[in-house]
Amino acid sequence: MKGARVLGQAVLPGVVLVLAFLITVSLVSGPGRFGDRSAPRVETVYSVTAADIALGDNRATLRAFGEVVAAESAELRVASPGEVIAVSDNLEVGQRVTQGEALVTIDPFEYEGALRDAKAQLAEARAREAEAAARIAMEESALTQLEEQLSYASRDLERAKQLSTSGTITDKAVDDRRLLVSQRQQAFDQGRYTLEVEKARRDQQAATVSRLEWLVQKSERALQDTVLRAPFDGIVRSEAAAVGRLLAANDIAVSLIGADELDVRFVLSDQIYGRLRFNEALFGAPVEVTWRIGDIPITYQATVTRAGADIESARGGVDVFARLDLKDMPAPRPGAFVEVHLPGITHHRSARVPTAALYDDAVFIIGADERLVSVPVNVLALDDGEAIVEGDLETGDTVVTTRLAEAGNGIKVRRVDPSAQRPAPLEDATADLAAAKDAAASESADPEPAGRARRRRGDGPPAQEPS
Numbered sequence: 001m002k003g004a005r006v007l008g009q010a011v012l013p014g015v016v017l018v019l020a021f022l023i024t025v026s027l028v029s030g031p032g033r034f035g036d037r038s039a040p041r042v043e044t045v046y047s048v049t050a051a052d053i054a055l056g057d058n059r060a061t062l063r064a065f066g067e068v069v070a071a072e073s074a075e076l077r078v079a080s081p082g083e084v085i086a087v088s089d090n091l092e093v094g095q096r097v098t099q100g101e102a103l104v105t106i107d108p109f110e111y112e113g114a115l116r117d118a119k120a121q122l123a124e125a126r127a128r129e130a131e132a133a134a135r136i137a138m139e140e141s142a143l144t145q146l147e148e149q150l151s152y153a154s155r156d157l158e159r160a161k162q163l164s165t166s167g168t169i170t171d172k173a174v175d176d177r178r179l180l181v182s183q184r185q186q187a188f189d190q191g192r193y194t195l196e197v198e199k200a201r202r203d204q205q206a207a208t209v210s211r212l213e214w215l216v217q218k219s220e221r222a223l224q225d226t227v228l229r230a231p232f233d234g235i236v237r238s239e240a241a242a243v244g245r246l247l248a249a250n251d252i253a254v255s256l257i258g259a260d261e262l263d264v265r266f267v268l269s270d271q272i273y274g275r276l277r278f279n280e281a282l283f284g285a286p287v288e289v290t291w292r293i294g295d296i297p298i299t300y301q302a303t304v305t306r307a308g309a310d311i312e313s314a315r316g317g318v319d320v321f322a323r324l325d326l327k328d329m330p331a332p333r334p335g336a337f338v339e340v341h342l343p344g345i346t347h348h349r350s351a352r353v354p355t356a357a358l359y360d361d362a363v364f365i366i367g368a369d370e371r372l373v374s375v376p377v378n379v380l381a382l383d384d385g386e387a388i389v390e391g392d393l394e395t396g397d398t399v400v401t402t403r404l405a406e407a408g409n410g411i412k413v414r415r416v417d418p419s420a421q422r423p424a425p426l427e428d429a430t431a432d433l434a435a436a437k438d439a440a441a442s443e444s445a446d447p448e449p450a451g452r453a454r455r456r457r458g459d460g461p462p463a464q465e466p467s
Contacts, residue, residue, distance in 0.1 A: 046411065048402035049418045050366060053351045055395045060344040060383035066266025068291075068336040071323065072232055072258030078247045079225040082106040091239050096259055097230045104241040104253050106226040115219035122212035129209055132202035139198050143191040150184040157181050233259050235333075257334055262324045264289050264302055266340045267317040273307070279345050282307070287322045288341040291332045298332075301325045304342070347380045350390045354401045358387055364407055366398045372411045 086105040090097050097103065157177040163169040228241075234256035241253045264287070268276070276282040287302040301324075308319035322340070324331075332338070357363050358379065367373035377391035393399075400413065 043412055046402075046404060046413045047416045048366075048400050048404065048413045050398045050400050050402075050415045051353065051357070053353070053365075053393055053395060053397045053399055055349050055351050055393065057346050057348050058350045058352055058388045059346045060381035060388055062268075062272065062342040062344050063384075064266040064268065064340045064342065066264050066338055066340050068324070068332045068334050068338060069263050069265050069321075070257035070334045071261035071263045072234070073237075074231050074234070074256045075252050076103065076228045076231075076254040076256070078106070078228075078249055078251045078253055080106055080111055080222045081247055081249045081251075082108075082110065082226065084241050084243055084245045084247060087241055087243060091236060091241065091254065093236050093238060095236050097234055097236060097256070099230055099232050101230045102227050103230055103239075104228040104247075106228075106247065108223055108226040111219065111223040111226055115216065115223055118212060118215040118219045122209065122216050125205060125208045125212050129202060129205040132198060132205050136195065136198045136202055139191060139195040143188065143195055146184065146188040146191045150181070150188050153177070153181040153184045228253055230256060232256070235259050259331065260326065262326070262331060262334065263305070263321045264324060264338055264340060265319055265321050267312065268320050268342075269317045270311050272344075273318040273320070275345055281343070281345055282320070285343060289322070289324065290339040290341075291336055292339075298329070300329060300332075344381055344383075347388055347390065350380055350388050351393055352383075352386050352388055353377075353399050355382065355385055355387050356403050357399050357401045358389075359407060363389070363391075363393075364400045364404075365393075366400060366413060366415060370413055370415070372400065372407065372409060372413060374409050 083106065084104060085107050086102075088097065088101060088103045090101065091103050157174070157180075160169055160174045160177045164171060164174045235258075237255040237257050238252075239254050240251065241247065247253060273282070276285075283304055283306070285304045287304055289300040289302050291298045291300065302322035303325070304320060304322045306321050308321075311318055353363060358377075359374075361379070362374045362376050364372040364374055375392050375397075377389040377393070379387050379389050381388045398415065400407075404411070
């Protein structure tokens with residue numbers, strides 16, 4: 001009796017521990033652990049949204065921010081200093097001026113006098129030039145006569161020499177003729193030298209005339225510069241002229257910016273700029289520019305025309321300029337902050353998918369038997385919530401756009417319309433659960449394990465699940 005009691009005390013704790021272990025395992029494993037072993041496990045079916053893929057040419061829209069700058073600008077500086085005697089009525093900051101409009105007028109009295117004096121000097125020089133020409137003509141005529149006289153005297157001397165050999169004429173007569181020839185030769189040489197001097201004087205006078213003609217042009221230019229005119233249609237940025245004010249040489253009287261020629265300057269990173277230039281997709285590209293006035297957006301069309309010469313290290317990119325097409329739209333003022341949309345590089349035989357469909361470098365498509373199949377892709381560009389990708393995709397493939405925490409090859413899914421997603425009634429949920437149990441029971445008879453997926457193309461081994 002005592003031995004049975006000791007045996008019971010030794011065995012009873014072990015029995016209690018075993019029963020506790022079995023009960024714990026039963027609770028953890030669920031009701032089917034020790035229940036009906038023939039009841040199949042229900043496979044989870046995920047409701048997902050999806051999108052159909054269409055391969056084609058796609059390009060992302062690059063977004064940047066910039067500012068409006070004037071394509072033309074000018075600083076009207078004073079070339080003819082003096083007192084301001086008149087200004088334009090439009091000479092106020094922000095006012096619009098037209099090309100050729102007289103903005104500032106400086107007292108022209110001194111410049112008119114300088115022009116008159118230059119013209120008088122020019123007229124005098126021209127008269128002297130004409131006088132030199134007349135003297136040259138006179139000297140040329142006299143030289144011709146002296147040449148004739150020299151010729152006559154030379155022939156007379158030759159005759160005298162012939163007569164002296166026969167004793168018809170004395171030696172003194174011959175010497176007299178020699179003296180006459182020498183005098184005629186001297187007079188001819190003097191006339192020739194005089195003619196050369198007159199020609200030199202004429203050339204000097206011609207140079208004087210040329211210099212005075214330039215002086216007249218300079219005086220005329222100085223007189224014209226007393227009126228500062230707008231070189232183009234523009235807007236007055238700043239002005240420093242008033243009636244009675246003395247303006248010195250090189251003072252800035254008016255600063256203008258172009259009113260109709262405006263550019264948008266924005267920055268592209270050196271990588272994006274390099275890709276666009278390499279693919280010849282930058283210059284001439286259409287650009288959409290949005291200027292927001294409060295809550296009102298105004299959209300302009302523009303065309304990329306040029307780029308900066310250097311990479312701006314402070315801003316980490318290259319300045320790009322696009323010319324605005326204003327047409328009849330209100331022109332923004334320079335300095336306005338704008339948003340720029342620029343088309344990127346065209347990617348051939350690519351597809352657009354929502355970024356939510358990306359799982360690292362892969363997407364999941366709905367394959368045979370509505371099971372997920374992982375397809376590796378290369379992300380080419382991102383575009384406002386979408387990704388442009390290339391990979392082993394075909395037109396008509398259905399890519400899953402719902403983000404699944406347990407996404408993997410072979411997962412059973414059901415495509416639903418995103419607009420129709422709403423809590424299902426209780427009876428519909430009960431019916432869905434019963435249908436799932438029936439499907440699981442039918443699959444339990446299949447020797448192939450549930451959840452194993454085959455590739456959608458061919459009979460090869462299933463794709464590996466992403467790690």
